[in-house]
Structures are given as C-alpha cells and as structure tokens.
Amino acid sequence: xxxxxxxxxxxxxxxxxxxxxxxxxxxxxxxxxxxxxxxxxxxxxxxxxxxxxxxxxxxxxxxxxxxxxxxxxxxxxxxxxxxxxxxxxxxxxxxxxxxxxxxxxxxxxxxxxxxxxxxxxxxxxxxxxxxxxxxxxxxxxxxxxxxxxxxxxxxxxxxxxxxxxxxxxxxxxxxxxxxxxxxxxxxxxxxxxxxxxxxxxxxxxxxxxxxxxxxxxxxxxxxxxxxxxxxxxxxxxxxxxxxxxxxxxxxxxxxxxxxxxxxxxxxxxxxxxxxxxxxxxxxxxxxxxxxxxxxxxxxxxxxxxxxxxxxxxxxxxxxxxxxxxxxxxxxxxxxxxxxxxxxxxxxxxxxxxxx
Amino acid sequence: xxxxxxxxxxxxxxxxxxxxxxxxxxxxxxxxxxxxxxxxxxxxxxxxxxxxxxxxxxxxxxxxxxxxxxxxxxxxxxxxxxxxxxxxxxxxxxxxxxxxxxxxxxxxxxxxxxxxxxxxxxxxxxxxxxxxxxxxxxxxxxxxxxxxxxxxxxxxxxxxxxxxxxxxxxxxxxxxxxxxxxxxxxxxxxxxxxxxxxxxxxxxxxxxxxxxxxxxxxxxxxxxxxxxxxxxxxxxxxxxxxxxxxxxxxxxxxxxxxxxxxxxxxxxxxxxxxxxxxxxxxxxxxxxxxxxxxxxxxxxxxxxxxxxxxxxxxxxxxxxxxxxxxxxxxxxxxxxxxxxxxxxxxxxxxxxxxxxxxxxxxxxxxxxxxxxxxxxxxxxxxxxxxxxxxxxxxxxxxxxxxxxxxxxxxxxxxxxxxxxxxxxxxxxxxxxxxxxxxxxxxxxxxxxxxxxxxxxxxxxxxxx
Ligand SMILES: Cc1cc2nc3c(=O)[nH]c(=O)nc-3n(C[C@H](O)[C@H](O)[C@H](O)COP(=O)(O)OP(=O)(O)OC[C@H]3O[C@@H](n4cnc5c(N)ncnc54)[C@H](O)[C@@H]3O)c2cc1C
Ligand code: SF4
Ligand code: SF4
Numbered sequence: 001x002x003x004x005x006x007x008x009x010x011x012x013x014x015x016x017x018x019x020x021x022x023x024x025x026x027x028x029x030x031x032x033x034x035x036x037x038x039x040x041x042x043x044x045x046x047x048x049x050x051x052x053x054x055x056x057x058x059x060x061x062x063x064x065x066x067x068x069x070x071x072x073x074x075x076x077x078x079x080x081x082x083x084x085x086x087x088x089x090x091x092x093x094x095x096x097x098x099x100x101x102x103x104x105x106x107x108x109x110x111x112x113x114x115x116x117x118x119x120x121x122x123x124x125x126x127x128x129x130x131x132x133x134x135x136x137x138x139x140x141x142x143x144x145x146x147x148x149x150x151x152x153x154x155x156x157x158x159x160x161x162x163x164x165x166x167x168x169x170x171x172x173x174x175x176x177x178x179x180x181x182x183x184x185x186x187x188x189x190x191x192x193x194x195x196x197x198x199x200x201x202x203x204x205x206x207x208x209x210x211x212x213x214x215x216x217x218x219x220x221x222x223x224x225x226x227x228x229x230x231x232x233x234x235x236x237x238x239x240x241x242x243x244x245x246x247x248x249x250x251x252x253x254x255x256x257x258x259x260x261x262x263x264x265x266x267x268x269x270x271x272x273x274x275x276x277x278x279x280x281x282x283x284x285x286x287x288x289x290x291x292x293x294x295x296x297x298x299x300x301x302x303x304x305x306x307x308x309x310x311x312x313x314x315x316x317x318x319x320x321x322x323x324x325x326x327x328x329x330x331x332x333x334x335x336x337x338x339x340x341x342x343x344x345x346x347x348x349x350x351x352x353x354x355x
Numbered sequence: 356x357x358x359x360x361x362x363x364x365x366x367x368x369x370x371x372x373x374x375x376x377x378x379x380x381x382x383x384x385x386x387x388x389x390x391x392x393x394x395x396x397x398x399x400x401x402x403x404x405x406x407x408x409x410x411x412x413x414x415x416x417x418x419x420x421x422x423x424x425x426x427x428x429x430x431x432x433x434x435x436x437x438x439x440x441x442x443x444x445x446x447x448x449x450x451x452x453x454x455x456x457x458x459x460x461x462x463x464x465x466x467x468x469x470x471x472x473x474x475x476x477x478x479x480x481x482x483x484x485x486x487x488x489x490x491x492x493x494x495x496x497x498x499x500x501x502x503x504x505x506x507x508x509x510x511x512x513x514x515x516x517x518x519x520x521x522x523x524x525x526x527x528x529x530x531x532x533x534x535x536x537x538x539x540x541x542x543x544x545x546x547x548x549x550x551x552x553x554x555x556x557x558x559x560x561x562x563x564x565x566x567x568x569x570x571x572x573x574x575x576x577x578x579x580x581x582x583x584x585x586x587x588x589x590x591x592x593x594x595x596x597x598x599x600x601x602x603x604x605x606x607x608x609x610x611x612x613x614x615x616x617x618x619x620x621x622x623x624x625x626x627x628x629x630x631x632x633x634x635x636x637x638x639x640x641x642x643x644x645x646x647x648x649x650x651x652x653x654x655x656x657x658x659x660x661x662x663x664x665x666x667x668x669x670x671x672x673x674x675x676x677x678x679x680x681x682x683x684x685x686x687x688x689x690x691x692x693x694x695x696x697x698x699x700x701x702x703x704x705x706x707x708x709x710x711x712x713x714x715x716x717x718x719x720x721x722x723x724x725x726x727x728x729x730x731x732x733x734x735x736x737x738x739x740x741x742x743x744x745x746x747x748x749x750x751x752x753x754x755x756x757x758x759x760x761x762x763x764x765x766x767x768x769x770x771x772x773x774x775x776x777x778x779x780x781x782x783x784x785x786x787x788x789x790x791x792x793x794x795x796x797x798x799x800x801x802x803x804x805x806x807x808x809x810x811x812x813x814x815x816x817x818x819x
Binding site: 016023035038064066205 | 395396402403405464466467469470471481482483484485486487488491492495604607609610611613667670671672673675
C-alpha cells in the first residue's frame with residue numbers, strides 16, 4: 001500500500017504537536033487514541049483519520065492555527081489521510097483513485113447507468129409484464145442488479161480486510177462491533193465532546209445542523225434499503241410481486257425514507273457549500289458533492305416514481321431511477337458512501353484497543 | 356473627540372477583559388472592547404491557558420471531591436512564600452466557586468482533567484479545547500449582548516484629570532482615535548513581550564528569553580498609567596519564568612514547548628558543566644526554578660542529556676530530541692565541547708549507586724554520592740545509547756509589576772480611588788501575588804476581578 005508520504009508526514013507533524021498539547025482531549029475519540037501513542041506509524045494515522053468525523057471543534061479551539069508558524073489544521077490533515085486511505089484501500093484500487101475525488105466521473109457513470117437501462121428497456125422489454133415489469137422484465141432487472149449489488153459487497157469486504165491489516169488490528173470480537181454500531185447509531189461523536197454539535201456553518205459557532213442532516217441521510221437511506229429488502233422478501237417468499245399499494249410496508253418505508261434522504265441530501269449540500277472547504281480534503285470536494293447529488297437523485301427519482309407511477313411518465317422515470325440506483329451501487333466502494341464502512345471499522349478497532 | 360463614545364471602554368481582549376465586558380453589558384451598559392491584536396490572535400495569554408483553579412464544596416462540574424478556602428489559601432501561601440494580600444486572595448478564592456457555573460452559562464465548556472494531569476483533577480477545572488475555545492465562547496456571548504469589538508486597536512494613552520480618566524487615545528489601521536467613555540477597565544496584561552523593558556528590569560540577559568505567550572502584551576497602558584502616578588504594586592524587576600525547549604519560537608510557543616525530562620537527565624551549560632541538582636523535586640514543583648537557573652548560565656541556555664532508557668518516562672514535547680549513538684556525536688550535534696561532556700557524564704555515572712529503587716513518579720531517593728552539585732533523586736547512569744539531547748531556555752510567562760487595586764478592582768492615585776478606572780487580570784495580579792505562581796490562579800484572578808470590574812464600571816456608568 002502506497003499512501004502519499006507528504007500527507008502522512010504532515011499529519012504526523014501535527015499529531016506530535018497535539019500530543020504535546022492535549023487541550024482537545026475531550027472533543028472526540030481521536031485524541032484519547034492519539035495520546036495513547038508516542039510515535040505514529042502510517043497505520044496509526046490512518047486509524048486516527050477514520051476516527052475523525054471532521055466536526056472542526058479542534059480547529060477553532062487551536063491556538064496554533066495559521067498565521068501561527070505551527071500551522072495546525074488537524075481536521076484537514078486527517079481528512080487528507082482519510083481520503084487517501086479510501087483510495088488506496090479500494091478494490092480495485094484504480095477505481096478508488098478514479099472516483100473518490102472526481103465529481104465529473106461520478107456524473108459520467110450515472111449517465112452511463114441511464115443509457116444502459118434505456119438500452120435494456122428497449123432490447124429486453126418484456127412481453128406481457130405488468131406495471132414496472134412492462135418496461136423491464138423482472139428477470140432482466142435481477143440480471144442487472146444482482147451483480148451490481150453483490151460486487152460492492154465483495155469489494156468493500158476486501159477493502160475492510162486491507163484496512164484491518166494496515167492499522168494492525170487484532171482478531172475481531174462481536175462485542176467490539178456492537179460498541180461501534182451503538183456509537184454510530186447515535187452519532188455520538190457528532191455532538192462534539194460538549195454536546196453542542198459541530199462547527200460547520202459559521203466559524204466557531206456550534207450547531208447540531210450537521211448531525212441532524214447526517215441522521216436524515218443515514219436513516220433515510222436505511223429506510224429505503226429496508227423498503228427494497230421487504231419487497232424482495234414479499235416477491236420471493238410470499239409470491240407477492242410489485243406494485244404495492246400506498247399502505248403496504250414497502251411503500252410506507254420507501255416514502256418515509258425517500259423524503260428523509262432527499263431533504264437530507266439537499267441540506268447536506270447546502271451545509272457543505274457554507275462550510276470552510278480548507279478544513280476538509282479540498283481535493284475531494286467535487287467528488288463528495290457529486291456523490292451526495294447522486295444519492296439525492298436516487299431518492300428523489302424514487303419518490304417521483306411513486307407519485308407518477310400510473311402516468312405516461314412512468315417508463316422514463318423508472319429508467320432514470322434504476323440507472324441512478326445502478327450507478328450508486330457500483331460506485332459505493334469508491335465514493336463517500338464507503339466512509340460509513342471505514343468509520344465502523346475504525347470505531348471497532350478503537351473499541352478493541354480500549355479493551 | 357468622537358460623540359459616539361461608549362459607556363464603558365475595556366482595554367484588552369483576553370479573559371479578564373471579556374468577563375468585564377459581558378458583566379457590564381448584562382448590566383445594561385454600552386461596551387466597547389479595544390483589542391490591539393488582530394482577530395486570529397485575539398485573547399492574549401488567555402488563549403494559551405488550559406484550566407482555572409476553583410474552590411468548591413463537593414463535586415462541581417468536572418471537579419471531584421472538594422477544595423476548601425483554607426486549603427486553597429494554604430496552597431497559595433506556600434508558593435508565594437507568604438507574599439500574598441490575604442484579603443484580596445480570599446476574595447478571589449471565595450468567588451471562584453460561583454465563577455464555574457457563570458462560565459458555563461456564558462458558553463465555556465469543561466472537560467475532565469487531561470491525561471498526564473490527574474493530580475489537578477480536584478483543584479483545577481480544564482477548559483474543553485483550552486483557552487482559545489474559552490475566548491471564542493466569550494466573544495460570541497459578548498457580541499450577542501451587543502458588545503462592540505475593535506481589533507488592531509492599540510491603546511496608547513489615557514488622559515487623567517485629577518482623579519478621573521477623561522479620554523482614551525488609540526490607533527487603528529494607522530489612524531488615531533479618541534473616545535471619552537464614562538468608565539474604563541484596564542485588562543491589558545503585563546509587559547513581558549517588551550523585551551527592552553524586560554532587559555531594563557532584569558539585565559541584558561533578558562534579551563535571550565523566550566516569551567511563552569502573546570507578543571501583544573507590551574505594557575503600553577501600564578507604563579502610561581504608572582507614569583501618571585497611578586498606584587503600582589509588585590516587584591518591577593521580577594517575572595515568572597520557566598525552562599522550556601530552546602527551539603521554541605520567540606513568542607506564542609505556549610504549552611507544547613514545555614519539557615518534562617529534566618528529572619531524568621543531567622543538565623549542563625554550554626561548557627558541558629552541570630550546575631544544579633536535577634532531581635531536587637518533582638518537575639511541576641521545579642520548572643519555575645529552572646527558568647532562573649538557565650537564565651544565570653552563559654548565553655542563557657542549558658542542555659538536557661538523557662539516554663534511551665529514560666526517553667518514554669515523560670510527556671512528549673513538540674520538537675523531537677536530538678539523537679546520537681555516542682556522547683561525542685551528541686555533543687557535536689548540540690554544539691557542546693565533546694571531551695568535556697564525556698567527562699561530565701563519566702563523573703556523574705561514577706557517582707551513581709544502587710538504582711533498584713528507581714521510581715519515575717515519586718521522590719525515590721536514588722541519588723549520587725560525592726558529586727557536586729549532587730543529583731538527589733532519579734540518578735541513573737547515562738549509559739544506554741542512543742543518547743538524546745534537548746536545549747533549554749528561559750520562557751517568560753508574565754511579569755509581576757502591575758496596577759494596585761482594592762476589593763472593588765478600582766485603581767488609585769495618591770491615596771484616593773480613581774473615580775472611573777478599574778483593572779482586572781494580569782495587569783493587577785501583583786495586588787494579590789507578590790511572587791511565585793499557583794497553576795490556574797491567573798484565570799481565577801481574571802475571571803473574579805473581571806466580573807467585579809465590569810459590575811462596578813457599569814454601576815458608575817449607569818449612575819452618570
Ligand atoms: C503558555 C501559558 C499557559 C498558561 N496557562 C494557564 C493556565 O492553564 N491557567 C491559568 O490560570 N493561567 C495560565 N496562564 C496565565 C494566564 O494566561 C494569565 O493569567 C491570564 O490569561 C491573564 O488574562 P488577562 O485577560 O489579564 O490577560 P491576557 O489574556 O494576556 O489579555 C491581555 C489583552 O490585552 C491586549 N492588549 C495589550 N496591550 C494592549 C493595548 N495597548 N491596547 C489594547 N489591547 C492591549 C492583548 O492583546 C490581550 O488581548 C498561562 C500563561 C501562558 C503564557
Ligand atoms: S488541535 Fe491545537 S489545541 Fe487541539 S490538541 Fe492539537 S495542538 Fe492542541
Ligand atoms: S475535527 Fe472533530 S472529530 Fe476530527 S479530530 Fe477534530 S475534534 Fe475530533
């Protein structure tokens with residue numbers, strides 16, 4: 001693994017200053033982990049970076065930020081390492097390098113997704129299917145989406161194994177994963193050590209905006225995912241194919257999730273545009289925005305499909321929605337979406353180290 | 356003279372100034388803060404702090420157990436050798452308890468005692484994020500209360516008419532301004548950043564001192580007021596100084612430049628000669644003495660030498676040590692005479708005895724025999740390569756000379772109070788502390804007297 005030496009060196013320099021200072025100890029789990037070390041190997045820095053959720057509290061609190069000659073900007077240094085680690089640990093690596101910071105490429109893949117679905121709708125249009133399946137047969141959908149769903153899982157599995165080895169973690173125990181899941185579910189760290197939230201919109205002012213928006217995105221996503229899973233079970237186990245009525249479980253989950261996710265993505269983009277970019281990974285800004293845009297579009301087109309499913313607009317909406325979903329699935333290991341998996345891994349390793 | 360003068364002008368932008376400004380604004384006064392630093396460097400030495408010392412009956416915020424007035428006072432008397440104004444000290448101590456919730460109400464957040472500082476968990480409340488986040492929180496609160504803040508506004512002169520301040524002159528962006536507020540609070544710190552003044556007070560050696568905190572506390576207002584006969588207090592020749600890493604920047608190096616390795620080392624001067632017992636006591640009780648010891652050596656510099664077995668016994672510091680496989684090479688890298696260093700280490704090693712009782716965090720009595728000066732604790736021979744070295748210089752924290760105030764934080768001229776002039780923080784700390792220093796007491800003085808000054812200044816302004 002070849003992480004960028006200049007980024008590592010800069011993060012190491014800053015970590016050593018923090019280790020002599022310790023004023024930020026109470027903000028998040030990065031600092032106690034940092035203060036437990038005396039020297040920082042590449043793997044240590046990667047683990048610290050993935051523990052950081054870029055709340056920026058430690059930047060505004062720091063007496064050594066520029067123009068001071070020590071030039072501390074820990075949120076940025078760690079964001080750069082985090083970004084670099086996601087690119088380097090990706091499987092295949094070239095895909096990580098290509099997409100993480102490149103919004104245009106993400107958009108291109110999305111368009112390709114649309115195109116593929118258009119072609120499929122034309123070439124594989126089903127005879128005698130109803131509703132959505134009149135546009136694309138159920139079997140064609142499965143043929144496209146099953147691999148598109150399995151591939152990211154395999155890819156992320158490989159990446160997490162690489163992560164585990166890179167940070168030098170020990171054998172995994174279920175308790176550690178539970179501790180990590182609990183902390184992620186509440187987004188405990190996003191409250192900041194004081195419970196006042198992040199410093200995202202207006203310099204050192206703390207608010208809960210980012211936590212709220214992130215919760216909306218995460219729970220919105222999980223609800224949509226649950227909707228799809230329930231529908232799959234209804235289809236295969238109970239022989240109840242789509243479409244479903246408004247008060248069915250998949251629809252209720254899907255509508256709630258879609259709304260949360262759409263609003264969450266729009267607000268997240270607004271927050272990011274307001275925040276100071278130089279406290280994050282500047283290079284990856286375009287890639288992050290494009291990814292959130294894609295996620296928001298998946299949700300929004302899904303809602304549109306619910307609303308206009310009985311109208312002549314349905315076929316085109318379906319193709320757009322499925323194309324976006326396809327791009328989203330395929331890109332999951334190579335975009336900001338991957339951060340959730342790495343963060344869980346980092347929290348698990350942290351739980352392991354705390355014993 | 357401008358017509359839109361505020362009710363109250365506060366000179367300075369650190370902890371004391373902000374506590375005064377917030378208190379006065381809450382009392383309904385129109386308040387202006389004049390801070391000479393640019394915004395990124397606002398907050399003086401307060402931006403470098405980490406805790407304040409607080410009396411408490413029972414657990415309070417992050418503080419455990421209790422810390423009584425008598426114990427607090429006794430701690431203070433010990434470090435000042437009795438050179439303490441007991442009345443004002445008791446006032447500060449007693450008021451500190453109500454300060455903690457007040458600070459929380461005005462945006463300050465606390466955290467448990469930092470790793471490596473467990474001994475302070477009962478007496479000192481640590482600010483989450485340190486002093487700069489405290490300062491940030493206070494600026495937010497002050498601005499919400501309508502306090503006007505002017506940065507890069509350097510106060511140059513206060514005009515006195517008998518027992519009243521009639522005018523404040525300041526410059527900002529090359530322009531001169533004058534205002535005539537009803538009340539004035541001085542909270543502009545000591546004079547330690549003016550190294551010419553330090554050199555006049557201490558001698559030319561002071562030119563080689565490093566200043567641990569802000570470059571903006573140059574004592575301009577202090578000198579201006581003392582010249583006009585405002586009552587002074589505190590030894591004008593003294594400053595609080597500690598031994599810090601010699602590679603620290605001239606100003607603003609702050610906490611990370613401290614070095615805790617002296618007890619496990621030998622310290623030599625530039626001739627590679629030892630000059631004091633490195634193991635006299637635990638480091639927190641000795642780092643201030645070492646500021647003076649180093650100041651008395653040629654070129655005001657010392658060199659700490661340790662070996663591999665001691666490297667991990669102390670908190671890491673900001674610069675990595677100089678490292679070498681032999682003492683000769685280390686001497687070379689540090690610019691010390693190699694033969695002399697080898698000989699000094701050999702003499703030291705030969706006088707070390709049984710080290711089996713060595714204990715890094717306690718006075719272990721592992722000492723040298725027949726060595727002058729002796730090392731009375733933690734004396735282990737320096738034998739295990741690689742060898743490591745740090746340079747030591749004198750780092751000034753603050754100066755003692757200040758404005759004399761009474762229990763209402765009011766300044767005096769002759770034997771009368773100045774009717775509309777109050778002082779808070781470092782600039783009047785000499786009224787309480789004659790010498791020495793107790794960790795966390797600086798912020799206590801600033802918070803307590805800042806609030807008193809703000810209240811009195813507002814009462815005066817509201818009455819006129
Ligand atoms: C590295 C370091 C660590 C410390 N740690 C602690 C600690 O943990 N706990 C503790 O209690 N104490 C600590 N102290 C001491 C503490 O910093 C001071 O006691 C305290 O900050 C004094 O507050 P103040 O408001 O009086 O002065 P300062 O915070 O220094 O503020 C003085 C202000 O006046 C401004 N000023 C100066 N001249 C002018 C002028 N002519 N016109 C306008 N403005 C002017 C300055 O820019 C500054 O904003 C530490 C000191 C240092 C250097
Ligand atoms: S970010 Fe700054 S204030 Fe916080 S621990 Fe690091 S050096 Fe200290
Ligand atoms: S940005 Fe926030 S999460 Fe990251 S290290 Fe700083 S305080 Fe911790």
